[in-house]
Amino acid sequence: MNNTMKKTLATIALSAALLSTAAFPALASEAPNNEKIVNSGANMSASYKLSDAIEVEIKSLLNEHDSDATKLGAVIRIKNMSGKVTRVPEYELRVHMADGITYTLQPSAKNPKSVQPKSQQELSYLSTVDRSDNVVLSDLSFVDVNLEVYPKKETTLLTLPLDASSVWNGSESKITKQTAILKWGEAFTLPSLRSPIQFSPVDIHKEITATGVSTVVQIQAVNPTSERQTVPGFGIDGKTESKVYSGNRAETTVTLDPGEKKYIHIVIPSDLDTEFSSLNVVTPEKFATATGEDTYRVGRLNILLPTGAATLGVIPAPDYKLGTPVKLDSTNKFVPTNVDVSLEELHITKNEDDGFNTAVAKFKLTNNSDRPIPIPAIQTELVSKDGYAYAGSRQAKTAFSVVPKASYVVSYAYALPSSETGEGLKMNLYSKQASGDISYKSLLATAKVPVQKNDVINNNLKVYPYDVKINNWSLSALYQQGNMAYNYRLKLDLDITQDKQVTVDAFNNKLLFELFDTAGKLVGNSTIALSGEGRIYNGTSAISLNANSEQLDFPLTVKVFETFTGESGETVKRLLTTFKQ
Known part of the structure; x- marks a missing residue:
């Protein structure tokens, strides 16, 4: 029997064997922690012997059709099983269609010419054919074309049947395996x-x-x-x-x-x-x-x-208790491991005049280390139970760092629809990242968070890190002869206590007092700090409301707000209590 006949019979026998086995077997393995790891079975292939030294396997197959042409492609992984450098054989790669037509794929100009011992390379092939109909690939073959004889002699060396689920038909493809x-x-x-x-x-x-x-x-x-x-x-x-x-x-x-x-x-x-x-x-x-x-x-x-x-998220959100450290993702490098983050307050206030609600959240960052740590600019988001997400606006200015063994408070505001009750809210924490021109948020933690009631008990205002107890208040009118107008002064008797672990500065939230006349018109206001220069103290304080009224009004209303400036320059207000005279 001559060599040509031996080669032909061997090829027929190999092709028959391949037809009886799956060309793209799916593999599955177990992770070290026994969590099941799914291997991408699509487009996986066993290796097949092409010559004594060369084995091949199919990495990718493309059959992408548009309105007037079809792009046919294949990526073949070629492996050198020998102990010496082996030249990549210049065989033709042909794809056969279910309708009997055969196309020869063109090799990439960057295909390697040789393969190092016991190593592998990838060969890329691609051709565009003028076919407006959908075509189906049935098999792929390697063909040796001898041009030194006339007529040219073609020998099929290896034929691989193709499973339809192993062929990618473009972005519109549906993975079915x-x-x-x-x-x-x-x-x-x-x-x-x-x-x-x-x-x-x-x-x-x-x-x-x-x-x-x-x-x-x-x-x-x-x-x-x-x-x-x-x-x-x-x-x-x-x-x-x-x-x-x-x-x-x-x-x-x-x-x-x-x-x-x-x-x-x-x-x-x-x-x-x-x-x-x-x-x-x-x-x-x-x-x-x-x-x-x-x-x-x-x-x-x-x-x-x-x-x-x-919008709803796909990670289960655990229930969260206010004041406890948030469980941050252990992979994150944004918040140092020796910094605890806790949500201390979450309130929702109705803004009847503006037609929306405002939620205010206060996060405490605790530095457990022995050196100052920069304050991370955490991004936050509230998500309602029906999946609507509301981004938080961080206070415009903070200190640069948290001193050792101390805490610092950062406030966030959220504009919510007036229909939002706060039931079933979820809080997401993110780090803001950027890579070149691409910016994105990376999840740090998620949890279901409770909303606190705005009830004022025993005239005690919760303005973390302060408790402000109002023992007594009174409102008096002052006639300003030079302006020929009335101003008003609010007299307060206060007991102010502070969480001593929290460091405070001029960037802390302030108290805003707004004066309204009998018609509900704003006639005066005053902003007083709880920390830093010009702050309010324990005991009796007199606050000018900066009114300029031509007549003496009665009754009057004073609304007391907690306030801060958001990162976009907006003024955030949370109603604490109301005085009516």
């Missing part, structure tokens, strides 16, 4: 990228900025090995019922030391009313020509999302 479909929160790996890194989706939220609306997906990456690893290139696309939105990774290069965990954020530009039903995990492929480079993405996994995930 069950091993490649995950529920939110399931951990996964990407074996097609030859990476041991374990990934877990931990947060998805919507952000509205001056540049538009984006959905941010937060993924935790863990290195379970004893060697340093680089996180492979991958992306995430958001899918609705009718459209696909492509995401951009904020961190392009991430390395992990053994056992280390880090977060990766994918920012997906979207519309305000966009609600994703699932996410596709995709990986990039490149094809080079003499004039440039063509890049496309291949889907590996599909992550299912619960309804309203981007």
Whole structure:
């Protein structure tokens, strides 16, 4: 039997064997902590012998159709099993369609020419064919074309049957292989990228900025090995019922030391009313020509999302008790580990004149170390039980740092609709991050938070870190001869106590007194500090309300507010109590 016949019979036997086995077997493994890790079974392939020294496997397959053309592509991983440098064979790669037509794919201009011993390389192939109909790939073959004889001689060396679920049909594709479909929160790996890194989706939220609306997906990456690893290139696309939105990774290069965990954020530009039903995990492929480079993405996994995930959140929010340290994510590098963050107050005040409610939250940052620590600019968000998110406006100015073994208080304000009762509110804490032109928020903690009642008991005002007890008050009129008008003075007898662990300064919230006449018109006001220069003290104090009234009014109303300036320059007020004379 001659060599040609031997080769042909061997090829037929190999092809028959391949037809009886799955070309893309799905793998599953267990994480060290027995948490199930889902491997991306889509596009995985066993290795097949192409020659004595060369084995091949399919990494990616593309069959992307648009209105007037079809893009056919493949990425082949070629492995040199020998102990010496081996030239990459110049075989043709052909794809066969279900209708019997065969296309030869063009090799990338950057395909390697050789493979080092016991190593591997990737070969990229791509062709665009003028077909306006949808075509189905049936198999792929490596063909040796001998042009030194006439007529040319073609020998099929290896044929691989293709499963439809292993072929990516473009961004509109639907991943159907069950091993490649995950529920939110399931951990996964990407074996097609030859990476041991374990990934877990931990947060998805919507952000509205001056540049538009984006959905941010937060993924935790863990290195379970004893060697340093680089996180492979991958992306995430958001899918609705009718459209696909492509995401951009904020961190392009991430390395992990053994056992280390880090977060990766994918920012997906979207519309305000966009609600994703699932996410596709995709990986990039490149094809080079003499004039440039063509890049496309291949889907590996599909992550299912619960309804309203981007607003309601997908992480269970534990119940929170005011005044206790918030359990921050251990991976975060934004808040030092020796700093405790606790929510001390959360009130909602009705603003009848403005038609909305104001929520005010006060966070205490406690420095447990022996050195000053900068105050982290934590971003906060309140989420209602039906999924509406309200971003917090941080007080405009704070101290630079917290002194050792002490605490500092930072206030936040939230504009809420008048219908918001505060029942079932959730608080999210974020760190603000930026990478190049991409900015995003990274989740630090989430919890269900209680709203405090605004009841004034025994004339005791809660203005953390102060308790202000009003023993007595009176309002008197002063006729100003020069202005020929009346001013009013509020006389207060107060007992003021302070949480001594909290350091206070001129940036602390103040008390605002507003005077209203019988018609409800504002006729005067005065702002008094509780700390710093010009502050109010224990005992008796007289406060001018800076009124300039042409007539003596009676009865009068004084409203007492806690107030501070928000980061956008807005004045935030929380009603504490009302005096009526």
